[in-house]
Amino acid sequence: MFLARNPQLNSNGELHHLLSTEGLPREILTQILDTAASFTGVTQREVKKVPLLRGKAIFNLFFEASTRTRTTFEIAAKRLSADVINLAINVSSQSKGESVLDTVANLSAMQADMFIVRHSESGAPHLIARHVSPEIHVINAGDGRHAHPTQGLLDMYTIRHYKKDFTKLVVAIVGDVLHSRVARSQIHALTTLGVPEVRVIGPKTLLPSHVDKLGVHVYHDISKGLKDVDVVMTLRLQNERMQGSFLPSPQEFFKLYGLNAEKLALAKPDAIVLHPGPMNRGVEIDSTVADGRQSVILPQVTFGIAIRMAVMSILAGN
């Protein structure tokens, strides 16, 4: 049988690029979570820096704007003492008609060590990873509808932090799964880490047509879907990506699928609520839930720094 090598792993089976949670072995996911745990201490210290990546040049290549995600990577890199170069690439080179690969070849020639890539087109980070020189590492910071692996990993970290053991959990992902790269990264990670039951909940128009192939249970009725779950992962309603009539209106969506206290009461009493941010309050989540006692939305952000530090330092070490 022919086994295509995972483009994320080097010949020793170690992580060389982080492009997707799909296809990563459980050991590597666990290594990232464990390394992140060791970094949460750093971010609480008086001097929040370790010299692990001193002298390394890390490029934030954002072909699509994202203040939040770019900032978390920038902070993580600076806490590792790396030099960070921010490039918002719609501005200049691309407007001069240079291709993505020429841009990347040029930046590689500047002896970059790592590229953090966000792009509106699915697969762009894979394309870049295939073409960079072998000593450069690529981290996908979100590509099209495809993947957002560091978000998926910080969600796993958050779940493990509060629930300890993945193998006894029922996890529900609620909302616009169709347009969500986050949902894809969550599903692959949850499955690999041994979560026995992953549910996706949403209207037919916002679920991928063959989502059940991913090993998840599909619910269109949220009151059934949330029944007795341990973890509720809400998704941002991607207004800007929707075209045409995926849903009647944000108000209608909120009524049917927005997570409010009443719906959350169907889950287990100690269920936790996640959201990748930025939230549309009153659309996919009600403020009483977002700011309530079961919400772990802000801890997600904190853990996100540690996860990105972990991924960068693991890649740099391999």
Next chain:
Amino acid sequence: MFLARNPQLNSNGELHHLLSTEGLPREILTQILDTAASFTGVTQREVKKVPLLRGKAIFNLFFEASTRTRTTFEIAAKRLSADVINLAINVSSQSKGESVLDTVANLSAMQADMFIVRHSESGAPHLIARHVSPEIHVINAGDGRHAHPTQGLLDMYTIRHYKKDFTKLVVAIVGDVLHSRVARSQIHALTTLGVPEVRVIGPKTLLPSHVDKLGVHVYHDISKGLKDVDVVMTLRLQNERMQGSFLPSPQEFFKLYGLNAEKLALAKPDAIVLHPGPMNRGVEIDSTVADGRQSVILPQVTFGIAIRMAVMSILAGN
């Protein structure tokens, strides 16, 4: 009697946020000026850095664009060895519909140490200061028409540098006081530091209606207002904020209130001239004065770095 605690001070009466010069005790203003004096040496050294804020994460949150002010804070923070993250917030998160407070809650969760906030709406930095976790410090870098305390403080530093003693001075503030957050911060600081006579000079349409309540003397005739003053503080004519007919034309304003050599001759021979920049030459100030021997406009900029280093290091130490 009920005394509302100043939101800028901690329970020990020390500076915790810098939101306004209003209501700050003279001892704290003097502490800032003295600390800044100790930093002017640093900025003239071969290596212009001290490790006071190493590992601290300082966020420039500019909801309103300002290259100059953002740059002075960035330089000040880097000279204190802090890590600086620049965020121009109209671009991304806000356009995704996230509220200011959600943005700030997220950045706090990234374990920020300090927020430098500029916002077009008065009170935004206060709002943020009320909602951040207790270990985070907020510095107002200009909010609406309300306050611009570091500008007010660097002006005080400049005056003290050249005039030594506040308690014998006559100080005139000339121009568009109505739209000027700088003027408000100057008036509060001058009064607190013991300047016995503060004058504001301008046409009725550009002075706040009850400005005399702030303890200043009001002049509409500049030739009377500048008579024998020690310090002339010119203000930028805020074209971009004016709507309708506050003044006939910039030319007319210059004729009546623009500081030229002839008008300046009415002040004391050793009077100094300040301007917060950027200047509209030929509108509020003539180039012969702006570049003349009594101008201390460029030293203001230099002292501004030391003042911002002082504020940051005092906050971080409290």
Next chain:
Amino acid sequence: MFLARNPQLNSNGELHHLLSTEGLPREILTQILDTAASFTGVTQREVKKVPLLRGKAIFNLFFEASTRTRTTFEIAAKRLSADVINLAINVSSQSKGESVLDTVANLSAMQADMFIVRHSESGAPHLIARHVSPEIHVINAGDGRHAHPTQGLLDMYTIRHYKKDFTKLVVAIVGDVLHSRVARSQIHALTTLGVPEVRVIGPKTLLPSHVDKLGVHVYHDISKGLKDVDVVMTLRLQNERMQGSFLPSPQEFFKLYGLNAEKLALAKPDAIVLHPGPMNRGVEIDSTVADGRQSVILPQVTFGIAIRMAVMSILAGN
């Protein structure tokens, strides 16, 4: 005879500003190339940093957008451990009506050590250099059609790296010389470094009218111009600068002057091909050549970092 002092040199004849390769003595060009050679080692080390410019404040003043060039200077400065402040100046100060010289005076007052200036108008960096205080250094990062000296120098470095001796070379510059600041900087540097034969190749409409006065040989027929040359320096076709009818169409240009394998075969078998980037593939250069064995386009980028480190450290040392 009156000799105007070169504005780039201090009273000891050392480099104080880098504004143009024109008028620089061969010793200084060679000093820059030699210093750059010593830095190529640094950029290949595990920790790519030296503390030569620690505590120095370097301002990237980009009045014209350029992600590539700004990035190379930023990386070079960070590898020298300097603090870098990026200012894209069309955004704020200028829109508030401040002049270039007021902007620069203000930044100088912040105790800047070095300005990297890019401007769409020829001569802007000279203007700034004439007005900054004597301890500040100015590097021209491209001004109008005038000069782009660090690009010219990195090209010289590349040629020397592959060809060792300038004094036996035939070098051809192909394309839009008229609008190219790069070509001007190349011609002056090649001549000063002793290249005996420099050719420019292009249609009349894209060559300056008296280009032969610069000591170069003019060819309109590329098959004659490339005959037996050692070095082919292609130029970017400056679409954005062209107005009216300098050339019939990019397709037509490619047919006549675009460097493809067939035309390159006219040069010496070991001829090298340079391009300043970003490339218009299929316009001034064919992909088979750009990515072919004679291309040294990516090494140019790598050497560009070392050249900028060299220039900055030489200026800071003088």
